[in-house]
Amino acid sequence: MSAATIREALEKAERVFAVKPELAAKQAASATARIVDGLRCDISGPAGERASSDMVRAFGGAESAPSPGWYLRAGMAACTATGITMRAAKLGIVLTELEVSVHARADARGWLGMGDVSAAHSELRMHVRVGAEGLSAQRLRELVEWCEAHSAVSCTVRADPKIDLDIEVV
Numbered sequence: 001m002s003a004a005t006i007r008e009a010l011e012k013a014e015r016v017f018a019v020k021p022e023l024a025a026k027q028a029a030s031a032t033a034r035i036v037d038g039l040r041c042d043i044s045g046p047a048g049e050r051a052s053s054d055m056v057r058a059f060g061g062a063e064s065a066p067s068p069g070w071y072l073r074a075g076m077a078a079c080t081a082t083g084i085t086m087r088a089a090k091l092g093i094v095l096t097e098l099e100v101s102v103h104a105r106a107d108a109r110g111w112l113g114m115g116d117v118s119a120a121h122s123e124l125r126m127h128v129r130v131g132a133e134g135l136s137a138q139r140l141r142e143l144v145e146w147c148e149a150h151s152a153v154s155c156t157v158r159a160d161p162k163i164d165l166d167i168e169v170v
Helices: 003-019 068-091 138-149 154-159
Strands: 032-037 041-042 050-053 095-105 120-130
Touching: 003 068, 003 120, 050 068, 068 095, 068 120, 068 138, 120 138, 138 154
Parallel strands: none
Antiparallel strands: 032 041, 041 050, 095 120
């Protein structure tokens, strides 16, 4: 999709949401994971989305697919890259290069419930490699910082939202 098409779509969405802000807030598509073999999960969404996850052999998995934690990091990277591309299109910035990587540390003791060790990722670090025609390094940094601050995935991780847990015993 071209930058002009992206910009037109964003401008149309802004016009609609300015008049009818209630249309901007909606239920996000759910993701459902089912264990299919050992620790392998098949993940599906309501519109036919599909993915799989598995764990490393050291935890009893078969390493047949990325781990769930990798999907978190991938979501952060993709959401930020998408946001940067959208914002650049809106501002008429021609990106010549864009790559976003997300890195983290994890302590397996937390996953195993050992002691007071958290299962959460720590030391999250995002690396953005970006280039654009005719833009200063400062303007590119501002673009990236604005987009990361508005990334739905990064904002959710920072917000530490409460998770309601419904358990259905069958």
